[in-house]
Amino acid sequence: MAGRSHSTSRPRVTLSDVAELAGVSVGTASRALSGNGRMRPETRRRVKDAAQSLDFRPNQQAQSLHTGRSWTVGLITTDGIGRFSIPVLLGAEDALGAGRISVLLCDTRGDLIRERHHLQNLMDRRVDGIIVTGRRTDPRPPLSGLHDGIPVAYALSPSTDPSDISIVSDDEQGCGLAIEHLLGSGRTRIAHVTGPAHHAAAADRARFTERLLNDASLGFATGRAHFGDWSEAWGRRAAEMVLRAAPDTDAFFCGNDQIARGVADTLRERDVQVPDQVAVIGYDNWDAMTLAARPPLTTVEVGLTEIGRIAALRLLEAIDDKPSPGLHRVPCRLVVRDSA
Amino acid sequence: MAGRSHSTSRPRVTLSDVAELAGVSVGTASRALSGNGRMRPETRRRVKDAAQSLDFRPNQQAQSLHTGRSWTVGLITTDGIGRFSIPVLLGAEDALGAGRISVLLCDTRGDLIRERHHLQNLMDRRVDGIIVTGRRTDPRPPLSGLHDGIPVAYALSPSTDPSDISIVSDDEQGCGLAIEHLLGSGRTRIAHVTGPAHHAAAADRARFTERLLNDASLGFATGRAHFGDWSEAWGRRAAEMVLRAAPDTDAFFCGNDQIARGVADTLRERDVQVPDQVAVIGYDNWDAMTLAARPPLTTVEVGLTEIGRIAALRLLEAIDDKPSPGLHRVPCRLVVRDSA
Structure with missing residues (x-):
C-alpha cells in the first residue's frame, strides 16, 4: 500500500519470535531481557543471544510499565512563532536525545486552556519531566495542576516561583559586554534604543545599561532610554530623534538587532560613517x-x-532526584562585526 | 523538593484506588474501564463512577498495549534552523493535537546517522506514523529501514518515491499569482532574480516564470533568470546588474523576500520609485x-x-488505512502591500 511499504522494509521482530528461537516461554523471555525474575544464567544468556541474532528491539511501552519511566519529556512552548523558543527546543532535544529520551512537543500558542490540555496529556503519558519555554524573558507563573513528582525546568521565561528550576539569559552580563566594548573604543556619548518598556527584555537591558554607564561616570547620551517596539522602523525613527536631541552621540546600543539595523540605515542615509x-x-x-x-x-x-x-541537563538531574532549584543564568557573548 | 512540588499539586490516582472504591479487583477495574472482558453492567457502571469521582486518568502506556496504538506521531525535521520547517511542524502539531495525538520531535540536523537513530527510536516507541519535513523543496529519498505498516507523510520536501504521500507548496500556481499581478498592472519588462540554480525552489520558480512570460508572448527583461544566493546582498547586486543590462526593466519578481528587499533597497538608493x-x-x-x-x-x-x-491529516487517514498516495500541492496566496 502506498506510503506504507518500501523495498527497505522489514517485519517487526516480536518477543514471541525471540522466545521461540530460545526455546522458552514468552514470559521467561520477557524476564530474561528485563533482568527481572530468577532463572538459570544460561537461560538468560540464550534469550539474549536470540534477541541479538534477530535484532530484537524491546517495546518501549511495555518496558516503561516495568521501569516506571517513560523516557519521554514534554516540551511546552508558548511561542507559536518560534524565533526564540525554537533554538531553545533544539538545544533541549539535542541534550535529551543523547540520553535516548524523546521529546513530546506541545505548542500552547500562549493560551492557558491549551496549556492545561497539553499538561493533562503529558501527565497521562507519564512523562518523566517537562521543559517550559516562551518567547519572552518575562517571568511566568508555574504550571498549575501538576502532579507530584514531575520535575519542571523553565527555559528563557523563568518561573515566578524562585524555588523552581529556571534557566535564563544573563542580560546583565550581555549588556556589560556591549558597554565595555563601546567604552574600550573611546565612546562616551552612548544612546540606548530598545523595545516596549513593559517587556522585561527591554526594561532589564535599559536598567543594566544605565547602571553600567553610571559606573563609568556617564549617563545616556540623551538623558534617557528610548522605548518603542522591536522593529527596524522604530530604530530608524529613534535614530532621527536621538541625532536631533544629542547630535554629539557617538554610539547606539540597541535592545535587538532589528532596531540596530534601523538605526544603522538612518545613519547611512544621513552620511554618518558607521563605525x-x-x-x-x-x-x-x-x-x-x-x-x-x-x-x-x-x-x-x-x-x-x-x-x-x-x-534539559538540569531537568535530567531533577528526574534523577538531584534538582538544582533557582535561577541559572547563561552568559551571552559579543559577536564583533563591522558596526562597532 | 524544589522543582517538584507546588501548592497546586495532587497525588496521582491509581487504578488500585479506583478498584478499592468500587470494591472490585484491579483486573476487573481495568477490564471495566477498557471496555474489554465480560462482567455485569452494574459492576462496570460502579467502576466507571468510582473512576469519575476520583478523577482517574488511565495510564496511556498501559492503554496502548491493549489498543496497539501509541497515539503518538514522530515528526522528523532535517532543518536545525527552522524558519521553514517550524511553521510546518506547528501546523502538524495543531492538527494532530485536535485528535489527542502527541508529537515526538526529532531533529536530524540533516545528518543521516542521526536520522537512522531517531527512526529506530520512533519505531521502538511504536509510533502510529511519521511526518518528515526539511528546509528545502528538493525531493529527498524515502526513510530507509522503516518497518512495514508505519505510514509516512513527507511535508515541504517531497519523497523521491512517487507512491509516497508528499505535501508540497504549489510553486507553479504561486509564480502564476505574481506574474498575473504584474501583467495586470501593465508591466511587460519583468526581471527574475532568485537563489542558487541547484536549489529546486530557485530552478522551479525560474522555469515556471519563464513559461508564464512566454504564455504572454514575453520573456525575461534581461533574457535570462539571475541565479545567486538567497540574501539581500545578492538582491542589491543583482538589481544593479539588471538595471545596467536592461534599463527599461519595469518589474522584479524575486525568488524570496530577502532578495526582493535587497532589490528594493538598490532601487530606492538610485531614486527609482517603487512601485x-x-x-x-x-x-x-x-x-x-x-x-x-x-x-x-x-x-x-x-x-x-x-x-x-x-x-498531518493525510497521515491520520493513512493510519486509518485510507492512504492518499502521491504528491499533494498546497496553493500559495498573493499578499499585496506597497511594492507592486
Missing part, C-alpha cells in the same frame, strides 16, 4: 538581520540553544 | 523582511502551516 563616527551594537545575533545590515552588525549573542541544553 | 516606476514582488511572506522593507513588500505567501496541517 568611524558612530558605533552601533545590536542584541540577539539574528543572522538574517546582522549580516544583511550595512555594515554587518556587532551584536550580543544570546545563547538560546545553550539555554535549552542546560534546561 | 510607480518599477514593481517588486518577493516570495515566502516572511514578515520580518516584508514589513521592514521600504516600501513594504508585495509577496507570494507559501502556506507552510497549511502544508503541515494537511500532512
Whole structure:
C-alpha cells in the first residue's frame, strides 16, 4: 500500500519470535531481557543471544510499565512563532536525545486552556519531566495542576516561583559586554534604543545599561532610554530623534538587532560613517538581520540553544532526584562585526 | 523538593484506588474501564463512577498495549534552523493535537546517522506514523529501514518515491499569482532574480516564470533568470546588474523576500520609485523582511502551516488505512502591500 511499504522494509521482530528461537516461554523471555525474575544464567544468556541474532528491539511501552519511566519529556512552548523558543527546543532535544529520551512537543500558542490540555496529556503519558519555554524573558507563573513528582525546568521565561528550576539569559552580563566594548573604543556619548518598556527584555537591558554607564561616570547620551517596539522602523525613527536631541552621540546600543539595523540605515542615509563616527551594537545575533545590515552588525549573542541544553541537563538531574532549584543564568557573548 | 512540588499539586490516582472504591479487583477495574472482558453492567457502571469521582486518568502506556496504538506521531525535521520547517511542524502539531495525538520531535540536523537513530527510536516507541519535513523543496529519498505498516507523510520536501504521500507548496500556481499581478498592472519588462540554480525552489520558480512570460508572448527583461544566493546582498547586486543590462526593466519578481528587499533597497538608493516606476514582488511572506522593507513588500505567501496541517491529516487517514498516495500541492496566496 502506498506510503506504507518500501523495498527497505522489514517485519517487526516480536518477543514471541525471540522466545521461540530460545526455546522458552514468552514470559521467561520477557524476564530474561528485563533482568527481572530468577532463572538459570544460561537461560538468560540464550534469550539474549536470540534477541541479538534477530535484532530484537524491546517495546518501549511495555518496558516503561516495568521501569516506571517513560523516557519521554514534554516540551511546552508558548511561542507559536518560534524565533526564540525554537533554538531553545533544539538545544533541549539535542541534550535529551543523547540520553535516548524523546521529546513530546506541545505548542500552547500562549493560551492557558491549551496549556492545561497539553499538561493533562503529558501527565497521562507519564512523562518523566517537562521543559517550559516562551518567547519572552518575562517571568511566568508555574504550571498549575501538576502532579507530584514531575520535575519542571523553565527555559528563557523563568518561573515566578524562585524555588523552581529556571534557566535564563544573563542580560546583565550581555549588556556589560556591549558597554565595555563601546567604552574600550573611546565612546562616551552612548544612546540606548530598545523595545516596549513593559517587556522585561527591554526594561532589564535599559536598567543594566544605565547602571553600567553610571559606573563609568556617564549617563545616556540623551538623558534617557528610548522605548518603542522591536522593529527596524522604530530604530530608524529613534535614530532621527536621538541625532536631533544629542547630535554629539557617538554610539547606539540597541535592545535587538532589528532596531540596530534601523538605526544603522538612518545613519547611512544621513552620511554618518558607521563605525568611524558612530558605533552601533545590536542584541540577539539574528543572522538574517546582522549580516544583511550595512555594515554587518556587532551584536550580543544570546545563547538560546545553550539555554535549552542546560534546561534539559538540569531537568535530567531533577528526574534523577538531584534538582538544582533557582535561577541559572547563561552568559551571552559579543559577536564583533563591522558596526562597532 | 524544589522543582517538584507546588501548592497546586495532587497525588496521582491509581487504578488500585479506583478498584478499592468500587470494591472490585484491579483486573476487573481495568477490564471495566477498557471496555474489554465480560462482567455485569452494574459492576462496570460502579467502576466507571468510582473512576469519575476520583478523577482517574488511565495510564496511556498501559492503554496502548491493549489498543496497539501509541497515539503518538514522530515528526522528523532535517532543518536545525527552522524558519521553514517550524511553521510546518506547528501546523502538524495543531492538527494532530485536535485528535489527542502527541508529537515526538526529532531533529536530524540533516545528518543521516542521526536520522537512522531517531527512526529506530520512533519505531521502538511504536509510533502510529511519521511526518518528515526539511528546509528545502528538493525531493529527498524515502526513510530507509522503516518497518512495514508505519505510514509516512513527507511535508515541504517531497519523497523521491512517487507512491509516497508528499505535501508540497504549489510553486507553479504561486509564480502564476505574481506574474498575473504584474501583467495586470501593465508591466511587460519583468526581471527574475532568485537563489542558487541547484536549489529546486530557485530552478522551479525560474522555469515556471519563464513559461508564464512566454504564455504572454514575453520573456525575461534581461533574457535570462539571475541565479545567486538567497540574501539581500545578492538582491542589491543583482538589481544593479539588471538595471545596467536592461534599463527599461519595469518589474522584479524575486525568488524570496530577502532578495526582493535587497532589490528594493538598490532601487530606492538610485531614486527609482517603487512601485510607480518599477514593481517588486518577493516570495515566502516572511514578515520580518516584508514589513521592514521600504516600501513594504508585495509577496507570494507559501502556506507552510497549511502544508503541515494537511500532512498531518493525510497521515491520520493513512493510519486509518485510507492512504492518499502521491504528491499533494498546497496553493500559495498573493499578499499585496506597497511594492507592486
